[in-house]
Amino acid sequence: MVRTFRASVLVSCMLLSGCGFVKSIWNAAPPKRKTVILESKPLPPFSKVFSENEDESASTFREWKSSILGSFKQIEGRQKEFLSREEIRVLVASGLVKLDDHRSTSADRALAILEILGFKDGIGIRELNSLFDWIELHKSEARDFYLLFLSETYDSNRIHARQIISIVNLFGSFVSLLGDQDVTPEHLGELILPWVPKTHPRARNALNSGIDLGISFFASFCGDRVAQHAWNGKRIGLCLKSLIGEFESTAPAVDFMFGIRSPSENTEALLHAAAAFEARVRSWIHGHHHPLFPVSKVAQFSKDLGIPPPYAFLKMTEWMPKLNQDSTLEGLSPKFFVELAGVVRTWITDAANASKGSGCNAQEHWKSCPFSGDYDPATQLFNGEYATLIRTPTLGFVSKVALYHALSGFIFTKLDIEKTGEIGSRIKELITLSIRLLDSNAFTQNVIAAILEKPVDPVNTEDSLKAHTRNGLAELAALAADLIPNRDQSGRTLLRKLQSQILGREKRMPYSMDRIGLTAFIYLFDLVGSLNSDYLLRYDLPVKSEGTLRFVNRRKIIESFPKILFDHFPRLYNECVAWGFERTCGVVFDEILPNSLPGRDDLETYELDVITLSAVLIESMMNRCDRNSDDSLSGSPIDGYDEKTCMITVSTALAKRLMRAGFVDQDHQTEFLMKLTNHFFIAKWAAKAALARGTAKGIAWFALPAANWLTGPASLGSVMSVAAELMDPAKVKAVETGTDGPVDSFGDELLYHNRLTDYHLPRLKEAPRYRQKMRTGE
Amino acid sequence: MKLGTGVICKSILALLCLGFTGIPDARASFRDDLGASIFQYASESSPTFYLSNQSIFETQSFLTKAELYFESGPRGSWTFDPDPIRFHFFFDDEKRTQVWLGRDHPLHLLEERWIEPTSALGSVWVQNQLDALNPRVNGWVGAGLVHSLDENWKLVFTYSPLFLPTFGPSLGFSERGELNPARFARLPPESVVTGGVAIPIRYQLQVGQLSELLLRHQVFVGTSFSNGATSVDIFAYTAPRPNAVPLADATLAVGQTSVNANVSINPQFPRETWSGIRIQRKDLLFKPALELVQNLEDYPNHVVSLTGYFKAQSLPSGFTNLSPRASFGILTHFQRQFDAPRFSDFLLFLRVPLELTPNLVSRTIVQSTLLPSRRSLYWMNEFEFSIKKDFSILASLRVLAGEDDSYFGAWRNQSSVSLGVKQIW
Structure with a gap:
């Protein structure tokens, strides 16, 4: 029975399986x-067509073709x-x-590029051949473009005039492919839009205004050579080709402007090119009708792109009617370029003439070649005591001074400053704007950042420029700039010296701005901008970004400023160390540096500039008044305007201006003391004694002229010491008694108990001075 | 001279007329097997009708065997293939030289030589594969002779001026290049993938000048030794390759709504020269025959078969006329590289009839390709029940299975069952 059952189960299983x-x-x-x-065998990367190895380039091109x-x-x-x-679309x-991950976008792109290339109805072997012929024809120019813009080591300083010519030629030839047809901005936008990825909404949004801006630019730049309200590739191409033809002979001048040609290399050729440059710009602009460039289009483009408008550029346009009579508030006249070309010519001519015979032809490193020629503005601005960028007489220094001197000459001529000899507050704004415009490509960077959907940098925005004005930095810079030029004082006669002693004051205005002062002012702004970046990087100051603003911890600044002084202002540093660093520089710079805002422990990065400007100001006062350059301020019983008096006069004048500018607190007692010293020579003698002794304490005895003369000469350290007492006596007292003093802001506590000296001063006791280096041959 | 199908038809008709002149001959015989069946394929939802007819007409000097095959339905195909169709006679009174004209295989006039698709020579010879599971080796259209040198040795010579390639199930190219393939058609690639994009392929056949294709010389020479125990055939022949080598030219056709790869196929039949040897021991069990054919221009290309035979009265039937003999064996080829799956992919085969009762016969065919990654199987069982001497009913099962890229695996969804009748005259 069981066996039958098992057999049945087995059979069932077999049947089932x-x-x-x-x-x-x-x-x-x-x-x-x-x-x-x-x-198929993969093709070599197309980029090899641009290889500098001609064989590789040719074989890659052949393979692709x-x-x-x-x-x-x-x-x-x-x-x-x-x-x-239709067939291409299919x-x-x-x-x-594949031109995009989405097929429909790919199709739109393909049709758009065909139309952009001028193949409106479709493409055939003939058109492809012509495209390859075009590539072959422009291979070397495309190579320049590729190497310049696609290499990771892109550096604007390496752009050669030849490369610019290549790129303009390439662009001109490329746009020529579109053919002789007027394309409306709207239609051009439709053609380009498929090429802008959907992941870049800002770029898509700004496309039409960008095209509009481009058309306006070419209309203004090329004048009636191109269509005024539409894109005509062929005509733009012809304009650019014509531009290349016109400016080919000016290549040495362009190379110099881009910093890759030494002004001392074949000076005659450079001078000739500079003259040709101005003449070509003149004939380019005057030979045709050039409409105004509408400023509003730049603002609209920025708005559509979602980036801060180029504030400096837009504010500059407010000056345009003053600088160029053909421009209006709404539009810039290309004729302004003619005037700028004149500035360029002056710049190049001055630089070339000054450096003639310097014998430095090094293409890349010419800026660091020593300057051995004679150029008066540079000689006046040169200072061996402060700021690395200004205390080395190099061709780079001379070239910069020549540029800024040419600019200041232009501004002086246009704004009639020479009539008044004074610089108004609006001029300071103009210079600030000009410098920001010259030394920053922040707007360009922001355009690129916005297109790539990256965070936009707030630099060069309205906020950052307002901050300069708000804090009186421009005022400070103007004051410092007024002192920088080494104006000749040797012309003072004995009679003049006695007259000053009797009348108690020098008739010369302590604060005025001549052309060299304006040059110094521009130079100083350039210097401040460079040093600011240098401080953040070199002293490893941590920067915190909040929206469009950047902050740095105030305590870190206080920790770092001794090193800043050590590296850039060695004389000041050494003097402060000799007189007690906290007691002198510590208190003065802590007072000059703004307090952090309530609830914060940091300052905006631009506020570092106050350190540079103040140090320049102090050093310049010393330079101005230390007529015999012995690093001390002596008194003279004969000279009513001796070195000490000079220091008192200059510093009180500057202090008044700083107070009016709101840069330092307006203290009535200090103001009274300043008036006192200027008007009563007993007070002046007391002040002189204070300067020499480095303190105002017990100066009554020294009010007598004889006692005053016994006090000996003053030094930068003693001046800083007196300044510290005047600025915050409580802090000075705490430093002197070794107790805790007032802590108004973060970092103030470092002034007490020798904390700065013990922990934050550089190890070298004495900062090496440039003049000493020169003497010892280091 | 241009040669069209009309010329070929006229030639065949002429031969038929010549053959029918022998009808009064007392030894003339005629047999006709007509079968009709209903087939149900696994791939189809409805059955198809199947008709086959095999006629054999023979006189003293004429022989023809014509096969007709028809299958209904959109994927059905048909063929009418008279092969052999030959007129033969002795050239001399001693009857040492026998000459033939018409269509036949050069070796068929030798005793007990029936070239089968499972043999080495048959596998490289031109075939009719329209009935894909039942291919037949075809003869050449031309003339030949068999000359006896003595009792044992014979010389064989055949010449054909007309080349007929292997016919297989139609792909049914439309004018637009679309396919309407027969059931057992071997489908070409469906699409081409380039850069990750699949594009459907449309085919166009470019046959070119027909005369250039068909008017090709074919020559066969051989010698044969035969005694009671052994037979040896040594032969060589030159002929166009029976299976086309497709010369493809592709373009990308961009239409109004779609893109297709237009593949234009120009079938080429390059000339080949083969030599071969066949040795059979008739005195051994199963009379084993070893056959080797060698391509003289491509030395690694050779085919070997080893076949054993046994006596069986039940073959052929209406559907199993692969060979008139019961056999088993192995067929394989050796090549440097394998392209498309082939019948000779290490094929083991068995054809065995079994007389279950006097009225009931079972026939089994098993063919299996065993080449790694090309394994496949064709299993056929047919039962024939004779109601009368000349009328019987038939039932069959065909199972096809195999890997994707294998000979029978390509038809693995074409397993079928059938039921039919057969009338013999």
Whole structure:
């Protein structure tokens, strides 16, 4: 029974499994039909066409050409060897030609690029051949473009005039492909839009205003050579080609402007090129009708792109009617370029003449070549005591001074400053704007950042410029700049000296701005900008970004400023160390540096500039008054305007201006003391004694002239010491008694108990001075 | 001279007329097997009708065997293939030289030589594969002779001016290049993938000048030794390759809504020269025959078969005329590289009839390709029940299975069952 049952189970199982097997065979699916995988040999990267190895370049080009033409010949449309727009759309939509991850976008892009290239109806072998011919023809220019813009080591300082010519030529030739047809901005936007990825909404949003801006730019730049309200590639191409033809002979001048040609290299050729440059710009502009460039389009473009408008540029335009009579508030006249070309010519001419015979032809390092010629503005600005950028007489220094001197000459002429000899507050704004415009490509960077959907940098925004004005930095810079030029004082006669002693004051205005002062002012702004970046980097100051603003911890600044003084202002540093660092520089710079805002422990990064400007101001006062350059301020019983008096007069005048500018607190007692010293010579003698002793304490005895003369000369350290007492006596007292003093802001606590001296001063006891280096031959 | 199908038809008709001149001959015989069946394929939802007819007409000097095959339905195909169709006679009174004209295989005039698709020579010879599971080796259209040198040795010579390639199930190319393939058509690649994009392929057949294709010389020479125990055939021949080598040219056709790869196929039949040897021991069990054919221009290309035979009266039937003899064996080829799946992919085969009762016969065919990654199987069982001497009913099961890229696996969804009748005259 059991056996029968087992047999039944076994048979049942076999039947079931057999049925399953038959079923699986019966229901077998047919094999999938085969697919042919076509894997052609991958082409070498197209970038190799731009290789500097000519063989590699030629073979890559040949491979690409034969592959693409060969592939095209295997495509059949309705016509032989020609694909219509509709057929291209179908072809691209199939995914065989991929210009984007989305097929529909790919198709839109393909049709757009065809139209941009001028192949409106479609593309055939003939058109492809012509495209390859074009590439072959412009291979060397494209190579320049590729090497310049696609290499990771892009550096604007390395742009050669030849490369600019190449790129302009390339661009001109490329836009010429579009053919002689006027394309409306709207339609051009439709053609370009598919090429702007959807992941870049800002770029898409700003596309039309960007095109509009571009058309306006070319209309203004090329004048009636191009269409005024539409994109005509051929005419723009011809304009650029003509531009190249016009300016080819000015290459040495352009190379110098881009910093890759020494002004001392073949001076005659450079001078000739500079003259040619101005003449070409003049003939370019005056030979044709050039409409005004509408400023509002820049603002609209910025708005659409979602970036801060180029504040400096827009504010500059407010000055344009003053600087150029053909410009209006709404539009810039290209004739302004003629005037700028004159500035460029003056700059190049001065630089070339000054450095003639310096014998430095090094293309890349000419800026660091020693300057051995004679150039008066540079001599006046040169100072051996402070700021690395100004205490080394190099060709780079001379070149910069020549540029700024040419600019200041232009501004003086245009704004009639020479009549008044004074610099108004608006001029300071103009210079600030000009410098920001010159030394920053922040707007360009922001445009690129916005297009790439990266965070936009707030630099060069309205906020950062307002901050300069708010804090009186421009005022401070103007004061410092007034003192920088080494104006000759040797012309003072004995009679003049006695007259000053009797009358008690020098008749010369302590604060005025002549052309060299304006040059110094521009130079100083350039210097301050460079040093600011240098401080953040070199002293490892941590920067915190909040929205469009950047902050740095105030305590860190206090910790770092001794090093700043050590590296850039060695005389000041050494004097402060000799007189007690906290007691002198510590208190003065802590007072000058703004307090952090309530609830914060940091300052905006630009506020570091106050350290530079104040140090320059102090050093310049010393330079101005230390007429015999012995690093001390002596008194003279004969000279009513001796070195000490000079220091008192200059510093009180500056203090008044700083107070009025709101830069330092307006203290009535200090103001009274300043008036006192200027008007009563007993007070002046007391002040002189204070300067020499480094303290105002017990100065009553020294009010007598004889006692005053006994006090000996004053030094920068003693001046700083007196300044510290005047600025915050409580802090000075705490430093002197070794107790805790007032802590008004973060970092103030470092002034007490020798904390700065013990922990934050550089290890070297004495900062090496440039003049000493020169003497010892280091 | 241009040669069209009309010329070929006229030639065949002429031969038929010549053959029918022998009808009054007392030894003339005629047999006709007509079968009709209903087939149900696994791949189809409805059955198809199947008709086959095999006629054999023979006189003293004429022989023809014509096969007709028809299957209904959109994927059905048909063929009418008279082969052999030959007129033969002795050239001399001693009857040492026998000459033939018409269509036949050069070796068929030798005793007990029936070239089968499972043999090495048959596998490289031109075939009719329209009935894909039942291919036949075809003869050449031309003339030949068999000359006896003595009792044992014979010389064989055949010449054909007309080349007919292997016919297989149609792919049914439309004018637009789309396919309407027959059931057992071997489908070409469906699409081409380039750069990750699959494009459907459309085919166009470019046959070119028909005369250039068909008017090709074919020559066969051989010698044969035969005694009671052994037979040896040594032969060589030159002929166009029976299976086309497709010369493809592809373009990308961009239409109004789609893109297709237009593949234009120009079938080429390059000339080949083969030599071969066949040795059979008739005195051994199963009369084993070893056959080797060698391509003289491509030395690694050779085919070997080893076949054993046994006596069986039940073959052929209406559907199993692969060979008139019961046999088993192995067929394989050696090549440097394998392209498309082939019948000779290490094929083991068995054809065995079994007389279960006097009225009931079972026939089994098992063919299996065993080459790694090309394994496949064809299993056929047919039962024939004779109601009368000349009328019987038939039932069959065909199972096809295999890997994707294998000979029978390509048809693995074409397993079928059938039921039919057969009338013999």
